[in-house]
Amino acid sequence: MPSKPQPYRPPGYRPPSTAAYQSSPERRADMKFYNSAAWHATRHAFLKRFPLCATCEQEGRATKATEVHHHPKRKLLPPSEWHNFERLQGQCKSCHSKATRRGE
Numbered sequence: 001m002p003s004k005p006q007p008y009r010p011p012g013y014r015p016p017s018t019a020a021y022q023s024s025p026e027r028r029a030d031m032k033f034y035n036s037a038a039w040h041a042t043r044h045a046f047l048k049r050f051p052l053c054a055t056c057e058q059e060g061r062a063t064k065a066t067e068v069h070h071h072p073k074r075k076l077l078p079p080s081e082w083h084n085f086e087r088l089q090g091q092c093k094s095c096h097s098k099a100t101r102r103g104e
């Protein structure tokens with residue numbers, strides 16, 4: 001009996017769980033928000049006003065914030081709160097990655 005041929009894997013192929021998110025309506029909605037002019041303006045204004053990483057600052061370090069984090073996470077907030085500075089935190093790339101991995 002011939003063996004089953006391997007499925008074609010295009011360059012950049014990701015495992016199904018990630019691929020499912022990549023092509024999901026959820027991801028499209030996330031990208032639409034993060035690519036919006038409104039979010040770019042909020043992000044820019046926030047980093048101008050709060051230039052340091054909030055997490056590093058709590059630990060006594062002065063690190064430039066390069067990313068803006070929703071706290072609590074955006075999906076727990078109504079859209080009317082997505083641009084509220086009270087719900088945002090400036091973070092460096094390292095702290096933002098850690099917070100995202102913790103599911104915050």
Ligand SMILES: [Zn+2]
Pocket residue numbers: 053054055056057063091092093094095096
């Ligand atoms: Zn930091």
